Amino acid sequence: MQILHxxxxxxxxxxxxxxxxxxxxxxxxPQCEADRPLTAHGFYxxxxxxxxxxxxxxxxxxxxxxxxxxxxLLPEFALPYLRFSVTVIALFxxxxxxxxxxxxxxxxxxxxxxxxxxxxxxxxxxxxxxxxRLCATLAALIAPPSAPHFxxxxxxxxxxxxxxxxxxxxxxxxxxxxLGWPAFLTPDGRITALRPLTPPV
Ligand SMILES: [Zn+2]
Numbered sequence: 001m002q003i004l005h006x007x008x009x010x011x012x013x014x015x016x017x018x019x020x021x022x023x024x025x026x027x028x029x030p031q032c033e034a035d036r037p038l039t040a041h042g043f044y045x046x047x048x049x050x051x052x053x054x055x056x057x058x059x060x061x062x063x064x065x066x067x068x069x070x071x072x073l074l075p076e077f078a079l080p081y082l083r084f085s086v087t088v089i090a091l092f093x094x095x096x097x098x099x100x101x102x103x104x105x106x107x108x109x110x111x112x113x114x115x116x117x118x119x120x121x122x123x124x125x126x127x128x129x130x131x132x133r134l135c136a137t138l139a140a141l142i143a144p145p146s147a148p149h150f151x152x153x154x155x156x157x158x159x160x161x162x163x164x165x166x167x168x169x170x171x172x173x174x175x176x177x178x179l180g181w182p183a184f185l186t187p188d189g190r191i192t193a194l195r196p197l198t199p200p201v
């Protein structure tokens with residue numbers, strides 16, 4: 001199960017923070033609610049593309065001795081099952097869907113010149129399918145602004161709240177994925193069947 005790392009900051013700061021296993025150790029298991037601190041259980045590596053970073057980051061894992069399951073702590077700038085950071089995707093979607101940029105110009109706004117246009121289309125498609133639910137959910141944080149459709153309303157709400165703050169609220173509190181969970185997962189992001197995990201796209 002993935003939960004959010006309590007750390008807030010840049011990718012570069014994250015590398016310094018993650019070295020100490022005690023700094024962010026969960027004090028209970030979110031899966032079985034056992035009220036015991038979890039044991040550090042190494043790292044896994046995942047890829048990440050941010051505005052100033054393109055490479056692998058370590059993700060810290062903890063083990064619950066009661067239910068024998070692991071919990072990984074994902075930094076808040078990363079989205080589960082997506083290689084690209086919240087910031088990069090936000091820059092793209094704002095340019096494309098709020099600013100009316102072409103796919104190519106939106107990729108440049110996201111500092112990803114030369115990105116395959118299909119990737120941007122994939123983000124747009126997933127965001128569109130989430131927009132109405134996002135508006136309803138984010139209304140807990142901010143009054144929905146008037147906008148011609150759910151997509152622009154959701155984008156304006158995300159801009160006002162801050163994308164990473166909104167992601168933290170959606171994911172940490174509600175298990176709501178900003179761009180929707182992949183189809184092989186249940187609505188709250190838990191694995192429904194044993195299938196090989198595809199690498200982040
Ligand atoms: Zn447990």
